[in-house]
Amino acid sequence: MEDHRDSERPRSRRLPRAVRERQILDAAVEVFAKHGFHNASMDEIAETASISKPMLYAYLGAKDELFVACVRREAAKLVEAIGADIGTGLAPADQLWHRLHMFFEYVHVNKAGWQLLHRQGDVPGEPYVQELSEWRERATQLIAALLAEATTDQPQPMQSEQTEPFAAALVGAGEALVEWWFQHPDFTAEGMAMRLMNMLWLGFGELVEGRSWFPSSQTEDPTGS
Amino acid sequence: MEDHRDSERPRSRRLPRAVRERQILDAAVEVFAKHGFHNASMDEIAETASISKPMLYAYLGAKDELFVACVRREAAKLVEAIGADIGTGLAPADQLWHRLHMFFEYVHVNKAGWQLLHRQGDVPGEPYVQELSEWRERATQLIAALLAEATTDQPQPMQSEQTEPFAAALVGAGEALVEWWFQHPDFTAEGMAMRLMNMLWLGFGELVEGRSWFPSSQTEDPTGS
């Protein structure tokens, strides 16, 4: 390691490919999240990544491909976070609770990545839309499976025609709640998860009458604010 | 020189301003809904409206302003639809049910208008975002008020800190369900409203056990349209 005592080199030294790619992706996620796909300019991404445009193109290709790469990385992280393996033997309700909690936790620590996934318009015909709708699909399926599992003991287990729309609505509710959270940041991730869990599992009819849901002794007192 | 008598002019005759404006707005809504704000071109809107570009600009200004005009019109229609005055004396649950029903009904007959409102990315900094988030806000407030009303008889009425996020989640769930509906068009608006109402009012915990919610016989015929 030559110390090389460089005078001031605000710009980049030569770096191996892997490091640069990561730098670029980080910058791209940030900029795409801030301005959206269309309003983000490759120039700004290059500048944020402390690199010049030709390098950008050399490493990750055109704007579409770059965006898709970002979505893939962030979606993988998200789905992994909420789909992580939990200890066996939990009741479906508690599993759902855990995953919701993980979801809000994830969004909290990875705001830019979340906004990248959520704040794009989904207009058919765009090349990246495929990629965008895919993560939502995966998340929905994951939830749907969970719901289906919750009814297997019942005399009439729910079919996917029942669980799927429910899961879709749940995902939508989660997204909307996150957006509300951003405007009221005084709440903890756990508190938000509780909120959503109560809505979902009990429903308003029960909440009105003062009942509420609690995780079955896995976590301690969850007062979110 | 004046020999150019009536050779066919398939293009537009002279029309009063009001009619043209409506024509233009209709076309703009359609195109914006189809391609989204950014990918929609003024040329295509002009062509769809059977008019030339300078007229477009003369009547409704630049692209931003045109889009805002579209959003305003469609948002007004939507909010009016779900906020319409219902006969007095309905229980909150039944009111909510009615409004959900109206919502799905509205979306069904005005798909383009709905997509215009829903499918745009909401990136801060865009001029139109203000307008877009406003309708969602209004709808949310409307629902929140309804929920608050449902708890006034209770010993501990809910505060807006409780009802507001719930309403936000509800709106999000509704949007997501509509999207799911578009992919499974075999259901009626009433059926979709029932679905959502069951999720919301009863919650999954109850649904699992086979219970379900029904409107309390205020409406007579099941005119499912």
Place this chain on the structure above:
DNA sequence: GGGTAAGACTACGCACGAGTAGGTTGGCGG
């Protein structure tokens, strides 16, 4: 019937941003 002004069109200017050509630097093997 002729003047006129509003309604309408064709054809263009111009900015912005994606993508690239070609030169420059620095590390490394000989």
Place this chain on the structure above:
DNA sequence: CCGCCAACCTACTCGTGCGTAGTCTTACCC
């Protein structure tokens, strides 16, 4: 110490699409 290759940059081209200047034309009124 010298050439050579790969990482890197500056500075450009070019397409696309918003917005407009300038011209025509038709309904209407005197």
